[in-house]
Amino acid sequence: MKNFWCEVYLDKIEHNLNLIKKFTEDKKIIAVVKGNAYGLGIEEITEFLDPMVDFFAVADMEEAKRVQSSKEILLLSPLVTLDDFNTDMNNIIYTLDSEELLSQLDKDIEVKAHIYVDTGMNRMGIKPEKLDEMIELIEKEFNNITIDGIYTHLHNTKNKKYTLKQIEKFKKCTEKYIGTIPHIHCLNSSGTLKEEYRALSSFTNTVRTGNLLYGYDGLSQGFKKAYGYFAKPVNKYFVKKGEYIGYGCAAKAKKDMHIGILGFGNIEHFGFNKDVKHNIFYDLLKVVYNHMKFRPVLFTEGRGVKILGRVNMNTTLIDLTGASLDNMIRVDISPILADSLVKKLYIKQGDEV
Numbered sequence: 001m002k003n004f005w006c007e008v009y010l011d012k013i014e015h016n017l018n019l020i021k022k023f024t025e026d027k028k029i030i031a032v033v034k035g036n037a038y039g040l041g042i043e044e045i046t047e048f049l050d051p052m053v054d055f056f057a058v059a060d061m062e063e064a065k066r067v068q069s070s071k072e073i074l075l076l077s078p079l080v081t082l083d084d085f086n087t088d089m090n091n092i093i094y095t096l097d098s099e100e101l102l103s104q105l106d107k108d109i110e111v112k113a114h115i116y117v118d119t120g121m122n123r124m125g126i127k128p129e130k131l132d133e134m135i136e137l138i139e140k141e142f143n144n145i146t147i148d149g150i151y152t153h154l155h156n157t158k159n160k161k162y163t164l165k166q167i168e169k170f171k172k173c174t175e176k177y178i179g180t181i182p183h184i185h186c187l188n189s190s191g192t193l194k195e196e197y198r199a200l201s202s203f204t205n206t207v208r209t210g211n212l213l214y215g216y217d218g219l220s221q222g223f224k225k226a227y228g229y230f231a232k233p234v235n236k237y238f239v240k241k242g243e244y245i246g247y248g249c250a251a252k253a254k255k256d257m258h259i260g261i262l263g264f265g266n267i268e269h270f271g272f273n274k275d276v277k278h279n280i281f282y283d284l285l286k287v288v289y290n291h292m293k294f295r296p297v298l299f300t301e302g303r304g305v306k307i308l309g310r311v312n313m314n315t316t317l318i319d320l321t322g323a324s325l326d327n328m329i330r331v332d333i334s335p336i337l338a339d340s341l342v343k344k345l346y347i348k349q350g351d352e353v
């Protein structure tokens with residue numbers, strides 16, 4: 001790829017973190033950095049967040065090894081397996097999310113754990129009515145296990161009635177452990193955003209947060225998008241009115257024009273949404289719709305930039321009319337979708353470009 005990069009605004013992540021603290025009245029913060037910190041780069045993000053959060057959470061041991069912090073790292077449900085316990089890392093907090101896993105554990109290994117309670121997601125977990133039994137069993141038979149927390153996941157936060165019931169269920173089975181088990185948590189990003197969920201979760205003392213930290217959510221409540229993709233045209237080329245442009249002659253110059261050559265394409269995971277095959281009726285509707293409404297994914301100086309024809313493997317052709325090689329082009333793509341190899345620039349307050 002050429003002239004294509006992702007800017008990550010660390011000061012905005014800090015702003016988001018402070019807002020989460022404010023929203024949750026200073027509950028402890030577990031920064032969720034799974035999925036390469038939601039695409040933003042797990043090493044750099046954990047190094048930056050290290051002094052500001054209480055601990056981290058990842059999805060598997062490979063991610064845990066990349067965390068640049070000596071703080072504790074919670075290995076989240078549901079990917080924990082027996083071999084994860086054979087590690088030389090000494091700052092892992094394991095999730096215990098099945099009775100079977102517990103029964104197989106080596107009683108000679110010291111383990112710190114959070115118990116995951118299944119309040120309705122039905123992925124993994126201990127049923128609420130089995131929690132007491134599990135805790136009793138651990139206290140009686142597993143001197144090697146320290147229960148450091150209990151949590152559940154709010155998986156349907158658009159449904160208020162459902163989620164409130166879920167929090168209620170969690171509260172009922174964990175309330176008695178407040179004060180004896182250090183970390184009780186259920187709020188994630190979308191849970192944190194809703195006042196009713198926060199209120200009902202006031203018995204908890206910790207939050208797990210990913211989306212809000214990076215500004216994927218909560219923009220209407222003051223959270224800030226912490227990233228942006230940008231490109232500059234690598235070359236330009238003059239095309240006469242009536243000539244075809246690109247693969248499959250998929251575009252035609254409506255006037256004498258300059259086209260711009262961008263140095264990224266399908267291999268950076270850009271431009272795929274166009275190629276999904278549906279049926280002829282869908283395609284027809286789409287053609288009509290796209291004809292009526294231009295929905296750009298590239299922008300310069302606040303206006304949309306037209307992509308000409310199909311996005312190629314390493315290049316994308318654009319209409320350069322009214323712009324030049326010096327124009328910076330904003331690329332509307334999510335870090336979760338974009339290739340993780342796209343170069344990232346980490347920018348702190350003051351040196352934002």
Ligand SMILES: *Cc1c(COP(=O)(O)O)cnc(C)c1O
Pocket residue numbers: 032034076077153188189190208209210211212
């Ligand atoms: C991913 C994940 C989170 C973080 O969710 P966000 O909505 O990004 O805050 C919290 N808890 C669990 C169990 C997760 O898997």
